[in-house]
Amino acid sequence: MPEMTKERPKHLALHEIRLPLAGFASILHRVSGAGLFLMLPLLIWLLQLSLGATQDSAAMFAAVTGNWLVKLILLGLLWAFLHHFCMGIRILLIDIHVGVEKQQAHNSAMTVMVVSLALTAILGLKLLGAY
């Protein structure tokens, strides 16, 4: 009979696990992708309204994008897109063996976090009509 009952070490106390920054950024890659997927209908609907030929669609587009809750969601999606974009480039670089070392991987994860948040701030202010 095969030995199937071997005890394996388990440590799933999530509050005790200290995820390295690269791991945190990686989880956010998944979270941001899932968020973008869930909000796809909203984004396609906005595309439809923005390209509609009628006055109705123009008015509807203005009304929807003027809603503060929609603005908040779009701001979140803007961050999700930028984080996913930057993290994707990091993955492609690691695929071609750029930045594989531990310290480099940590630094690139930090760069992804900072750059995506900074771009979210810059483009988000545009989204909110600050300039």
Added chain:
Amino acid sequence: MQRLVVGAGYGLKDWLAQRITGIVMAVFTLIMFAAALGGAMSSREAWQAFMANGFIRFLSFLFIVSLCWHAWVGIRDIWMDYLNSAALRLFLHVMTLLALVGYAGWAIQIIWRL
């Protein structure tokens, strides 16, 4: 013989698809960003004229197909990673696939009727 129930054939093909579709979307994003800086989004009329351009419609189509394919692989990975029930996984795989095919059709008809 006990067989493993998995939702799709995955491996190198999906890994590669995820990279190619990602690159297509990244390039499209940079083109759109450059277009925005060039004023393509300065008014509703400018935006509609820009999106009606034949080459941009070709690129938009590639973007939509890439997005849906990319999302399929990514969301399917999430179901595979966190769900133990093969029945629930199969159900959600089918739902995800149906949603994405529908989204693709919806988005493509928006850009192609311009």
